[in-house]
Amino acid sequence: MKIILSACLCGINCKYDGGNNLNDKAVELLKSGKALPVCPEQLGGQSTPRIPHEIIDSTGEEVLDGKGVIKGPEGDDVTDEFLKGAQETLKIAQAIGAEYAVLKARSPSCGFGKIYDGSFTGNKKYGNGVTAALLKRNGIKIYTEENIEELIDLI
Incomplete structure (x- = not known):
């Protein structure tokens, strides 16, 4: 069983502010060999550190459908980079046969169930980030660090 895992949860410094969101349970999954870390924002061409971005007046599903945008607080539009990162993450997930993903809650890329409101x-x-929405559309079951124990109990 293979799992896609937000790299920031593994302690990799790829978060927008140059830090990470280290999560012990995520590290356990990584060390078990069942999970592969990815950062959709870096895969889409974003630098680290970078200014924060949020989905404006829509959700990740709407962005995928061309009906939403992702911008920074000064109005810079990075929608295309986020879409590219989501596509690259999906390619990796499909290449390894991932059935599950553990993603960073509330992120404009990885958030699942709730995201920042723009x-x-x-x-x-309520809504999903762009990468979470794309993975879900392609049959990958999504978890976040907030419910990672449910996946660990499952596997």
Whole structure:
């Protein structure tokens, strides 16, 4: 069984601010050999560190359908980079036969169930990030670090 895992959860410094979101359970999955770390934002061409971005007035599903944008607080449009990162992540997931993904909660790429609302105030809305939405559309079951134990119990 193979799992795609947000690289920041493994302690890899790829988060927008140059840091990571180290999660012990994610590291356990990585060490078990069952998980492969990826950072969709880096795969899409974003640098680290980078300014934060949010999905504006839509969700990841709508961005995939050409009906939404991802911007920074100054209005820079990085939608194409996020879409590229989602596509590259899907290619990797398909190449390894991944059935599951553990992604960073609330991220405009990886968020699942809830994401930041586009106001850059920390408020959240229901929806998925672009990568999470694309992986889900392609039959990959999504978890976040907030419910990673459910996946560990399953496998």
